[in-house]
Amino acid sequence: MRIGEFARRTGVSERALRYYEEQGLLTPERRPSGYRVYGDADVAAVRRIRILLGAGLNTAQILEILPCIVDEDGWLTPDCPELVEALREQRARIDSAIGELESTRANLDTIIGREKAAVSRGTRPPS
Structure with a gap:
């Protein structure tokens, strides 16, 4: 899905999604045209990012710990x-x-x- 649909699906603005990408938190696929394409795994990633931001972590901290976070049945668990x-x-x-x-x-x-x-x-x- 392209960024507009992805923004609607996740409830996150296109601007925030671009920022997450700049920070290395998201890595959407890129078409030859330059358009970003997001998948279902990206929806889950944005959910984790939003939860961690809500927990008071900044994007640099999130980038560091994201690989150590497991999403188990909707609960984030440190691994x-x-x-x-x-x-x-x-x-x-x-x-x-x-x-x-x-x-x-x-x-x-x-x-x-x-x-x-x-x-x-x-x-x-x-x-």
């Missing part, structure tokens, strides 16, 4: 022992980022709370 450790490290980075965001939110809540209190007391500072 290389070193991949599990890399995924744990990624999860730790995400946990750290969540902690930082929670701290930032708490700081904003404090500022918002002070603003509300000042308005209710009528002592709001001039803007």
Whole structure:
């Protein structure tokens, strides 16, 4: 199938598909005319790519680990022992980022709370 049909079938824009190809994540067949031709295996590859992007991995990381990912009945499973450790490290980075965001939110809540209190007391500072 050509890129337009493939984009509709996968729910991914043509631009994103071209980007995946530039990053080495997809390697569609090329006709002599230059048109890309995708097959059913590419549909599964895009599904894996989207899941891994949704898990917070970037395209460079995905390119590295894609050969170690097995799709078993719709579930992605790591097939290389070193991949599990890399995924744990990624999860730790995400946990750290969540902690930082929670701290930032708490700081904003404090500022918002002070603003509300000042308005209710009528002592709001001039803007």
